[in-house]
Amino acid sequence: MVMVMVERDGAGAGATGAPMVEARGLVKKFAEVRALDGLSLAIRRGETYGLLGPNGSGKTTFIRMLAGLVRPTSGELVVMGHRVPAEASKVLPHLGYMTQQQALYTDLSVWENVEFFARIFGLKEKEARHGRVREVLELVELLDRKDSAVGTLSGGMKQRVSLACALVHNPELVLLDEPTVGVDPQLRQTFWGYFRMLNARGVTIVVSSHVMDEADRCDRLGLIRNGVLLAEGTPGELKALGGSEDLEDAFLALSSREKVAEAVR
């Protein structure tokens, strides 16, 4: 794993061409709260982009906005060359979204859950669909449990089913909202293995996290606090910027620097 990371450090291998996501000055007001306060960033095709920030910093709002679920109060968001949410219907068929909640039908079996999402995403032809369901279940190593009711699975297995559901339609862009919350270190390792595999196939991944050792594995990171982008770059660049070998320390340093700057203003 470490070897792979070293290799991939810097810009992702497939990160070329027009950006997958372009956000310009995104603002979202919920009543009194400004969840996003002028967020601008660009995510390249084929890279793994980590959204890093404390709870309530606006990560989930931004991810939901990418999925067309939240309308920006102002600002512009372009995903796969389409304006979102106005043209979300052109983006959604190519989007995989793994929510913070597992979001599965617990009465249904593993297979039925994944197949349902396959059908929803338009895999009409039965044989192709079944082949694809088999493929993702193999990827998340759950083929042997395909007939178990999801309600009877362990938390980590549910998380893997949830990922399979988000991947079954071969999305170009995968949104993962804190995919490894409540997941033990070993499974987290496994998950990152899956993400790497997707990455290698040219899938763009946007992953939110507040776990620093995860952030270290992303191609690039955006540090978000109070709905604005504090800093952006590869993990190495951010460490340099924050003046620390430890990403967590670097993050804290960058945050407090911003606080000082705010105070001066």
Next chain:
Amino acid sequence: MSLARIFAITGRVISQFRHDHRSLGLLFVAPILIMSIFGYVFRSQENEVTRVAIVNEDSPAAGQESAAGPLIDSLKANDDLVVTELPREAGIEAVRDGTQQVALIFGPGFSERLKADRKAVIEVTVEGSNPGEASGALAAVSQAIMGEVAVVFRQIVPPAFASAVPSEPPLEIEVTRLYGSDDLEMLDFFAPMFIAYIGFFMIFLLTSVSFLRERTQGTMERLSASPVTRLELVLGYMLGFGFFSVLQAAVLVLFTVYALQVKYSGNLASIFVVTLALVLGAVNLGILLSAFARNELQAIQFIPIVILPQVLLSGLLWPVQEMPGWLQGVARLMPLTYAIDALTDIMIRGRTLASNWVPLVVLLGFAAVVAVLAAGTVRREVA
């Protein structure tokens, strides 16, 4: 609009229920249980004999035959009555302490008045603290009297006995039915209503809770980030639950007809069509109202609001036509009123679906309007 996606949702709803045995029980076993209880209650009331005290004070003029005598003899022979002859005071006392349910008093001059074609009065006394029991007993007695009268005094015109029949409305209904020769039982009368209620209630309950779960377990969020449109989602649900409701209606109707032996005329298929039109509305209403509930308890709290007024006003307890004007207006807003109209017409009067097109159109219209409203609450945009 994609049929494939609608069917994907329909299929999923169906497989979820296949795994959910409790809900299947609620759909199929509970209604049978309820119908059996109703069947038992109504049937056993029907078969119960009424205890009658008869007081004969008739004093025919010398050389004349008593008119009360043959009538009393035939009442004694009636299978539905257990007759005891008593003096006046003892008879009324027996009703008061419950050993007798009804006292019939043929007063002095009964024969004479009959002969003179004047009103011959049979004084009827019931205990009356339980209105249901009283009207049941009165009904049984008046039915017996009128039946025997018809046999014993064929030549006497019925109006002569009008005052022998207590003037309470339910009795008048019984009397009318006696002459109508078709002895419709209570259960036959209520069966169409129960089919409608049970279908509406169960399907409404199950849809609102399952759709609520869709929201709370996060799958709604996931579906919102998919190509599924809101209307597709609502239609998919509608078909899925529609499928179960037709099965439920089939089980319920067949059980009612074959196991409970409820008499029905009209076409079985017509009964299914009306039931289906009704429950499609119930599915959509369940989806609509689930938007206003944050958990299962709150969803269940809608039941008194949605179901009880319909039970009270749609014609089960009082005929809609006999309600005060403004309440009739309220009743006319409720889908169950129309379903019961149509089902009663088909099952009891034996009319066709075509002659019930108005209630059917109203039911389908209700389903369509609520489907659109429900789709409006399934918001792709959360904010």
